[in-house]
Amino acid sequence: MAQIVDARQEALKAIYYINEKGAFINIALNKVARNKNISDLDRAFITEIVYGTIKWKLTLDWVISKFSTREINKIHPWVRNILRMSVYQILYLDRVPSFAACNEAVNLTKSFGPKGSEGFVNAILRAIIRNRENLTFNNIKDKNEYLSVKYSHPIWLVKRWLSNFGQSFSEGLLNANNSIPSLTIRINTLKTTKDDAINILTREGLKVSAARYLEEALEIKKNYGLEKLTSYKEGLFQPQDEASMLVSHALSPKPGQLIIDVCAGPGGKSTHIAQLMNNKGKIIARDIYKHKLQLIEGLASRLGVKIIEAQKHDAKILDKELIGKADGVLVDAPCSGTGIIRRKPDIKWKRQEKDLLELTKQQKEILDTSARYVKNQGCLVYSTCSLETEENESVIKAFLEENDDFIIEDISPYIPFKLRNGVNEGFFRTFPHIHGTDGFFIARLRRL
Numbered sequence: 001m002a003q004i005v006d007a008r009q010e011a012l013k014a015i016y017y018i019n020e021k022g023a024f025i026n027i028a029l030n031k032v033a034r035n036k037n038i039s040d041l042d043r044a045f046i047t048e049i050v051y052g053t054i055k056w057k058l059t060l061d062w063v064i065s066k067f068s069t070r071e072i073n074k075i076h077p078w079v080r081n082i083l084r085m086s087v088y089q090i091l092y093l094d095r096v097p098s099f100a101a102c103n104e105a106v107n108l109t110k111s112f113g114p115k116g117s118e119g120f121v122n123a124i125l126r127a128i129i130r131n132r133e134n135l136t137f138n139n140i141k142d143k144n145e146y147l148s149v150k151y152s153h154p155i156w157l158v159k160r161w162l163s164n165f166g167q168s169f170s171e172g173l174l175n176a177n178n179s180i181p182s183l184t185i186r187i188n189t190l191k192t193t194k195d196d197a198i199n200i201l202t203r204e205g206l207k208v209s210a211a212r213y214l215e216e217a218l219e220i221k222k223n224y225g226l227e228k229l230t231s232y233k234e235g236l237f238q239p240q241d242e243a244s245m246l247v248s249h250a251l252s253p254k255p256g257q258l259i260i261d262v263c264a265g266p267g268g269k270s271t272h273i274a275q276l277m278n279n280k281g282k283i284i285a286r287d288i289y290k291h292k293l294q295l296i297e298g299l300a301s302r303l304g305v306k307i308i309e310a311q312k313h314d315a316k317i318l319d320k321e322l323i324g325k326a327d328g329v330l331v332d333a334p335c336s337g338t339g340i341i342r343r344k345p346d347i348k349w350k351r352q353e354k355d356l357l358e359l360t361k362q363q364k365e366i367l368d369t370s371a372r373y374v375k376n377q378g379c380l381v382y383s384t385c386s387l388e389t390e391e392n393e394s395v396i397k398a399f400l401e402e403n404d405d406f407i408i409e410d411i412s413p414y415i416p417f418k419l420r421n422g423v424n425e426g427f428f429r430t431f432p433h434i435h436g437t438d439g440f441f442i443a444r445l446r447r448l
Helices: 009-022 025-033 040-055 058-069 077-091 100-111 118-134 143-151 155-165 169-176 195-203 242-251 268-276 290-304 355-373 393-402 417-422
Strands: 183-187 208-210 217-220 237-239 257-263 282-287 308-312 327-330 374-384 406-408 427-430 440-447
Touching: 009 025, 009 040, 009 077, 009 100, 025 040, 040 058, 040 077, 040 257, 058 143, 077 100, 077 118, 100 118, 143 155, 143 169, 143 440, 155 169, 155 374, 195 208, 217 237, 237 268, 242 268, 242 327, 242 374, 242 427, 242 440, 257 268, 268 282, 268 290, 268 308, 268 327, 282 290, 290 308, 327 355, 355 374, 355 393, 393 406, 393 440, 417 427
Parallel strands: 257 282, 257 327, 282 308, 327 374
Antiparallel strands: 183 217, 183 237, 208 217, 374 440, 406 440, 427 440
C-alpha cells in the first residue's frame, strides 16, 4: 500500500534546505519528483509553493517583520520557513483558503518547530490575514528599497539595473522575473518532424503551440512529469529555452565539422549543435565535473546523437593537441545567471555583487584559452545567461583588444528577423520582459 505523503511537509523540507543549507531549487525539487508516492497533483502543488516562496522571499520577510516581535533572522529556521511558505499562500494563492494555510502552518510547527512556538506562528499569520488589505509598499521612501521589496530582489541588483538600464526598463525586468516562464521544448529533428511531434504530443494530452521565434521550438502547457512521457523517453524532444537555442544557431555549425563545446554540461547546446550538423562530424563536449559528463552522455543517448565525445577537462587549461583544429568553438561561460532568475529564483539569493569580479576573471581565462583552438576563418561564439555588462560586452572588448587576429562578426544573419532589434554593436541580447525568453548574451567572433 502506497504511503500517504503530506505535500506541505515536502514543500517545507525543500524550502528549508534551499534557504538554510544552500541547496539548488531544481535539485531540491528533483528529489521530490523521485518520490513515487507523491501524486502529480501534489507534485504540482509542492512545486508552486516552493518556487513562489523562494521567488518572493524578501517580500515575505518584509511582511512577517511587520507583525513579528522578533527579528526575522532570530526566528527559529524551521519556523521562519513555515511562516514564509504560509504567508506566500495567504498573499499569493487565492485557491488556498487563508484559514487552511494558517491551520496547516500550526500543524507543521508542532512537527518541526521548538515546543510552544505554535502560538507565535498562529498569532503572526492571523494578524497578517486580518490586515492584508492594508499592506502597502508605498510608504517605503527610498526608491531602491521600494523596488527591492515590491519585486523581491536583492537591493544590490536593483541598484545595478537602475544604473545600467534606467527605471522603466528595470521595473519591467524585475516584474518579468516574477512571472512564470513558458515551457519551451526543442523538437529533435534527428528522430521526428515538427508536424509528427505536434501530433504525438497532442495525443499524449499536452496543449502544444508554436514558439515565438524558432522553427524547431514548441511551447507546451505542462511543467511536471515530462520524463514520464513516451515521447520524452524516446528522445523526440528536449526542454530548452529559445534564447539558449539561439546560441547554437549563432555558431552555425555544418555537417562534417569539428566543434568544441568547452563548458558543455549538461549538454543541451551540444546536442542541439549535433542536430544542426545532422549528426555528421564531431563534437568534443567538455566539462570540469564528472557528473555533468554523465548528463551529457545520457542526453546524447536519449536523443540519438552519435557524434559527441564527452571529456573531463578544465576549460582554463590549454589542450595543445587541439590548437588550431576546430571549425567552431562554443564558450557558454560560467556566469552569474541573472538572465534566468524567473526560471531559477534562488539565484537572486545565492549571488553577491562581489562574485562578478571572480566570474569575469574566469570568463576571460576560458575565452583566451578556447580561442587557441579555432582554425583560420573558424568561428568562436561566446555566450552567457547573464545581464551584466562586465560578464558580456566588457569580456569581449578586452579579448579583442588583446587578440587582433579575431574580429566580431555581424550576428544578424544567424538569428530570426523578429529578434534583430536585440543586436547592438555586433552583440546580441535577449531580455525576459522584451523578448519573452531567458536573458542571454551572444557574440560571434571570426578568426582571420
